[in-house]
Amino acid sequence: MKFSVSDQAIDLNAAKHAVTDRHCGALVVFEGWIRNHNEGQEVERLEYEVYRPLAEKEGAKIIDEALAKFSVSHAMCIHREGLLELGDCAVIVCVSAAHRDAAFDACRYIIDQTKTRLPIWKKEHYVTGISEWVNCENCAAAGHAHGNHRHD
């Protein structure tokens, strides 16, 4: 499956091998990890809620769009759901292509679209004991969708 959601730790090597091809001279991989801070708060763990039926459907569309837009051979993405600890891999994108430029561009497209289009939400649990849903405050303030600005 080109896009999938997993409640288990992602097998990073298996993901990379899924896109290997002897016609490809480039493999670009993005891994998103759980970091220990966000906007001044010390993060203890993180929880992803995913509405799977639509996330998997829209995620497959994003992969197909990347394959159509860029000269790449294979692309895939796995996103975690559930409770994750610091250092865990939350998302991996793997793209293989004959040449690196297209692979970098496609990888960037897939992770950017994944962050803004899929019904996935994260709740940060802070060391203070407080938990909060992470929202894009810029979106909320401006009353628009994510497309108008960058998300790191």
Add this chain to the structure above:
Amino acid sequence: MKNRVRFFALFREQAGCDSETVNWSGGTAAELFQLMAAKHPLLKGQAAALVAINDEMSGWETPLNEGDEVLFFPPVAGG
């Protein structure tokens, strides 16, 4: 007209439930959200939110049909 509404993540906590069935006069997805916001005072933030109808991403001005399942998504934050 009868529609099932589902709330996710922050919206579920604001509404205090994950779903409910609504009997109303009908209208657009935005109008249904406003009806829900009036019923659940903590529910807000439609401008930055997304809506799906019957498991397809949709637009707020989409007219709803009898029996449509309407999914209200607060701002997403994958990755």
